[in-house]
Amino acid sequence: MTTVVEKPLAPGIRNEPGGPSKAVLALALFESRRLLTRIPVLLAFAVYLGWTVWRAGRAWGDYPALQDADRATQNAPMLVGLAVLLSVNQAALRSRRHDTERHFAVLLLPHWCRTVAHALSVVAAALVTAVCVAGQFGWEALRPGAIGQGSVGELLVGPLTVLLSGLAGLLMAGLVRSVIAAPLLVVFGLFLFAFFSGTSDDASRWLLPAVVEATSNTLPSDLMGRPAGWHALYLAGLALTLGLVAVLVAGGRKPAVLAGTAGALAMTLVGGVAQSGGDSPQLVKARERATVHPEQVQSCVRRDGSTYCAFPEWGPRVGDWAAVVDRVRSLAGGGAHEQDVVVRQRVEARYGLSGDGALTPLERPHEVTVGTQWGGNRVPEFSAAVAGVLIAGDEKAATSICDARIIPLMWLAVGWASEPLDALRRVRLDDSITGSALVLQPTDGLSMTAAQTEVLRALLDLPRGEAGARVKDRWRELTAPKVTAARAAALLDLPAPDGEDKCL
Amino acid sequence: MPLTRQLVLPVHRTLPWGVVGMAGVAGLLLTALTRTGESAERLSAYLLRAAILAFAVGLAFLLDDPARHTTAAVPTPRPVRIALRVALAAPAAAAWWTAALLLVPPGVRPPVGDITLEAGAACVLAVTGAAAGVRFTEVARPGLPVAGGLLTTAVLVMLFWPGRWALFVPVEDERWAAAHDRWGVVLAGAVILGAVCAVEPLRRRVRF
Structure with missing residues (x-):
């Protein structure tokens, strides 16, 4: 006798727990890979990375302020954004272009799920951009001379711009089924990118993705007054709105999507309204205080008898300033060799980032101004200010020097540099090393006549030790008021100058 | 010739x-944006250039022909068919350009001859790109890649073109005249290249 044992058959279709979401994820992975290997996107990333690396290699940026470095990451990703816009639009219209739309009808995924997958591929591109931005900012932050702090809101703008433009391309594919729409959108975007990077001064400039400032003033990070966080919220809301509307247009009219769209729209509105609020009264007061009474917010340290007062974020810079002060003093003779100075950091913050007001010279004795930027030309400029205070007694008197005291002054300012002539060229307004010129300082400038320049050049041509000794020997006569260039040349045992010796 | 005349209507119908x-x-x-205010007026040359780019992107699709593989066997040679397409599009382009120029307020309109040279060069370059697409590939619609290439070229030229050979110069710039000599060279180069690319190759590349 036999028995037949029947086993239940496994069903042909299994309802997997993840169902369509797993398929959407698989499609999103495929679309991301495809999007990131399109020629325009690859080219845009290559240009973006090449440009960023080239800019990071410049000698000027050795002392970045991170509250400025975060903003420098914003513009270049727009290029990637435009490429992603074009490529996502092409990808979303691909099945239509190749007339394979009908074949998708037999698949598990409805049209709106495929749109979600495309949207996720844009997120992947934005994440790659975020990695690039993080790398760029991290590189700046790891420089030994970096100070201050960056803002997450500012750093998010780059990736969010890519997300925003990509989702705009996706929505465009849903609204206009023509291949020409995305290229035309790119032309509009290019025009905006080139000419309207938010340079105007009213609140409406915050409606654009990246808002650049007209000047390069560096402020303490609590006085920036840029609504970076709200702006990031606005951009995120706008991008989400575009993406969710694209899903709605593709037929995904689920309650969750509708609710999400409403939420994203609310986010956009909240961010958009909050970012256009303007400067708060507290901020205006804090800026006023930092400009007019910086001593109330600064902390001071003493080094070798001199006092260095800086805004809290600039504490690590004191060592660099002290090194310059030491070198300048080591070249000076007489009482100036031992003279202690007070280095006061100052900033004109009352007009915000877009204003670039000049600082007035200080009148307190032996107090010298240092700005908020450092490196490059800022070093010999500060050095000239220190030398001026050592010779004239205070900044106000130094800026009105109109005689050959400028020769020992400039010797102190550039004589210690490894390339004195290069330092001289950089500190003079017209980058010249002959003739008369204006010498830049953190506050008002100094002026040099042609004859004074000639004597100084002759002095710099001597061996450094020899020149230093001659200046120290004749220090009292050289720094006496009303000394002429011819007299200074005679004192220094240099040929008499034949240039004009009348100051401006 | 009568054959060509008979082709006019069908070609007109396949034009995008x-x-x-x-x-x-x-x-x-x-271009209409130039009439929206003073700051827009200052940008009129650039707005006009953006408009030229937009129209040139459209012209990149001029040689899209879904029936390409079925019309390959007609007795009229390809240069004639391409010339016919261009000849049909040319009056429309001229009318568009006139309208675009008239939309810019007369006071801020860039020198008409020079800016027309730029427009001509850009449009010819777009059609040349499309002709090259037809010449060197088997695709029926080369428009989209060509449009992408045109945009990429525009961006790269704007960013990296050396200032010595500047092409996009502001009206008041002293390099304006020299730049338009260069635009003339671009136009001539594009025309010659386009003429070369319009010729049908004798042999089709065989693919297995």
């Missing part, structure tokens, strides 16, 4: 008028 029209409308919208 919708795409070119959309590009034209977008271009006119951009």
Whole structure:
């Protein structure tokens, strides 16, 4: 006798727990890979990375302020954004272009799920951009001379711009089924990118993705007054709105999507309204205080008898300033060799980032101004200010020097540099090393006549030790008021100058 | 010749008028922006250039022909068919350009001859790109890649073109005249290249 044992058959279709979401994820992975290997996107990333690396290699940026470095990451990703816009639009219209739309009808995924997958591929591109931005900012932050702090809101703008433009391309594919729409959108975007990077001064400039400032003033990070966080919220809301509307247009009219769209729209509105609020009264007061009474917010340290007062974020810079002060003093003779100075950091913050007001010279004795930027030309400029205070007694008197005291002054300012002539060229307004010129300082400038320049050049041509000794020997006569260039040349045992010796 | 005359209507019907029209409308919208205020007036040369780019992107689709593989066997050679397409599009382009120029307020209009040279060079370059696409590939619609290439070229030229050979110069710049000599060279080069690319190769590349 036999028995037949029947086993239940496994069903042909299994309802997997993840169902369509797993398929959407698989499609999103495929679309991301495809999007990131399109020629325009690859080219845009290559240009973006090449440009960023080239800019990071410049000698000027050795002392970045991170509250400025975060903003420098914003513009270049727009290029990637435009490429992603074009490529996502092409990808979303691909099945239509190749007339394979009908074949998708037999698949598990409805049209709106495929749109979600495309949207996720844009997120992947934005994440790659975020990695690039993080790398760029991290590189700046790891420089030994970096100070201050960056803002997450500012750093998010780059990736969010890519997300925003990509989702705009996706929505465009849903609204206009023509291949020409995305290229035309790119032309509009290019025009905006080139000419309207938010340079105007009213609140409406915050409606654009990246808002650049007209000047390069560096402020303490609590006085920036840029609504970076709200702006990031606005951009995120706008991008989400575009993406969710694209899903709605593709037929995904689920309650969750509708609710999400409403939420994203609310986010956009909240961010958009909050970012256009303007400067708060507290901020205006804090800026006023930092400009007019910086001593109330600064902390001071003493080094070798001199006092260095800086805004809290600039504490690590004191060592660099002290090194310059030491070198300048080591070249000076007489009482100036031992003279202690007070280095006061100052900033004109009352007009915000877009204003670039000049600082007035200080009148307190032996107090010298240092700005908020450092490196490059800022070093010999500060050095000239220190030398001026050592010779004239205070900044106000130094800026009105109109005689050959400028020769020992400039010797102190550039004589210690490894390339004195290069330092001289950089500190003079017209980058010249002959003739008369204006010498830049953190506050008002100094002026040099042609004859004074000639004597100084002759002095710099001597061996450094020899020149230093001659200046120290004749220090009292050289720094006496009303000394002429011819007299200074005679004192220094240099040929008499034949240039004009009348100051401006 | 009578054969060509008979071709006019069918070719006219296969021309992508919708795409070119959309590009034209977008271009006119951009030029109309010059009438929106003083800051827009200052940008008039650039708005006009953006409009030219938009229209040129549209013209990149001019040689899209879904029936390409079925019409390969007609007795009229390809240069004639391409010339016919260009000849049909040329009056429309001229009309569009006139309208675009008239939309810019007369006071801020860049020198008409020079800016027309730029427009001509850009449009010819777009069609040349499309002809090259037809010449060197088997695709029936080379428009989209060519449009992408045109945009990429525009961006790269704007960013990296050396200032010595500047092409996009502001009106008041002293390099304006020299730049337009260069635009003339671009136009001539594009025309010659386009003529070369329009010729049908004797042999089709065989693919297995």
